[in-house]
Amino acid sequence: MLHRVRAAARQLQDLGIGPGDVVALKLTNRVEFVLLLFGAAITPVNPSMTAVEVARQLDDSGARLLVVEDGAAVVASGVATLAIGDLYEEATLPDQAPHLDSSALALLIYTSGTTGVPKGVMLDHANIDAMVEMGRQALELGPSDRCLLILPLFHVNGIVVSILMPLLAGASVVIAGRRFDPHSFFDLVEQERPTFFSAVPTIYSMLAALPDEVRPDTSSLRFAICGAAPASAELLTRFEARYGFPLVEGYGLSEGTCGSTINPVAGARRAGTVALPFPGQEIRIVDVDDNEVPPGTDGEVLVRGDNVMRGYLGRPDETARVIVDGWLHTGDVGHLDAEGYLVLVGRSKDMIIRGGENIYPKEIEDVLVGDPSVLEAAVIGVPDEEWGEVVVAYIQPRPGLTVDPTALEARCEHSLTGYKRPTSFVVVDAIAKNAVGKIDKASLRAAHAEASASS
Structure with a gap:
């Protein structure tokens, strides 16, 4: 394994990648990703992102190189591209001590962007x-x-x-x-x-x-x-x-x-x-x-x-x-x-304010997933003329089971004070997630608003 790490590092050198340069990895989970982690400052790119999203990350990060799967379409002009099939298998490095700088950039992680345009989080070697x-x-x-x-x-x-x-x-x-x-x-x-x-x-x-x-x-x-x-x-x-x-x-x-x-x-x-x-x-x-x-x-x-x-x-x-x-x-x-x-x-951005009362969705979600028929629950606030916002719960059933909204109402009535109880339950096949598996409440709110407008 060490010889492959050294080979990857040598290849980056041969491509003109030096200390402080950023290399973007648009790869699935595979060993080549790990090999390259030790050779440069890395910004990982979600392989499912659109070309527009990839280009935005490459531009913001100033990436010098984009590493992609074999056969992947070119997604960015102006940035050199390397397919993993072209990675060196063997190479020699000069017999010298590795470059050690704890303040040097190691990872540039882009936030999921649920609150706006994704931002690059700079993590240096000391952080790691x-x-x-x-x-x-x-x-x-x-x-x-x-x-x-x-x-x-x-x-x-x-x-x-x-x-x-x-x-x-x-x-x-x-x-x-x-x-x-x-x-x-x-x-x-x-x-x-x-x-x-x-x-x-x-x-x-x-x-x-x-x-x-x-x-x-x-x-x-x-x-x-x-x-x-x-x-x-x-x-x-x-x-x-x-x-x-x-x-x-x-x-x-x-x-x-x-x-x-x-x-x-x-x-x-x-x-x-x-x-x-x-x-x-x-x-x-x-x-x-x-x-x-x-x-x-x-x-x-x-x-x-x-x-x-x-x-x-x-x-x-x-x-x-x-x-x-x-x-x-x-x-x-x-x-x-x-x-x-x-x-x-x-x-704090998910907090619901109903009639001046602060409501945190997790408390309600914990009550709902206690029902044997519920696999997952996501609670959002939706606009209301009288209260400012009211509580709506999205429910994903367990496989093979059926959710009974009446039973959920009873469960909430038993465990939650009145203003925290959902005004409606929306049963869906699957609750929307973002790329890292978190429930995507921004998407839920947008879909709910669209459905409400059309109805």
Whole structure:
């Protein structure tokens, strides 16, 4: 493997790529992606993006080279393109020490863009080193571990948690190499015998919904990580009880090099919380004036540590707005309990204001997914002349089951005060997701507005 990393690095040199230059990787999950990670500053490109979106990222990042699958159509003029089939298999590098600069750009991750045009999150080698060491300590990783990569490598979770963290801890990685399929996933686990993997709540919902007769051998797994979006306590508890290995829920964002809090692997895990800060990180909860609030009080989540990004590429004003005195303003809303465990209640941009009352969708979604017929729920606010906004719930049923809206109304009436209860339930075959598997509420709101206008 080392000789292939060196060959890739030599090829980049031969193509004129030097320190500070950005290389864009428009690739599916494959070993060539990993080889190139160690040779240049990388900006991963979602392979499903349109030519317009790709061109925008290449232009914003200033990429010198675009690496694509064999046979891929040319998507950008003015940027050199390299097909993976043309990568060197063997090459020699000069006998010299590697170029070491912890402040040099390592990854340029573009945000999902749900709040506007995607921004380039600049992560340097010091950010990566800090995050890897934090993860190694928190997850107790070592050479005996084996990670199964199933998340896309165009996302920071896939790169950092499933590739760099295990490799730099001396562990091994298996790349699934195909689109996630819940029906074949445990066959892969039994074949490859990983000790851990990282996934999003949607994947765990799919696995939990498999037929009862599916009883795989999961004895190799020490734990699995659940991140990228909040998961309900009910899902975590039900999954662990069925499959026999712990789900360790974490929380983080690209601007924090992926992870900021994590439930301990061996210690007390609290379902429904995203737990405690990684070693070396701090969490604060503040009000709108940046004053720290007491435990149990909701406010914006702030993060500080060596994992916090260098900034947004070419956007100094936005960088200064979100990083203040070293504290990263996440835009997420939550509170700390008496023991310092972080409980998320939602994104500030997803908050619904009904008649002056603040409503956080996650509280309602947790109630709805407790119904045995519900696979996933997404709650949005829609405009209302009387109340400003009212609550609407989108529901995806479990395979083979039928949702009863009357039963959901009763469940909400039992668990939620009146103003938090959905005014309607929309049952759909599948809830819209963005490229990294998070529920796409912007898309839901837009579709709902269009449907309301046409009716």
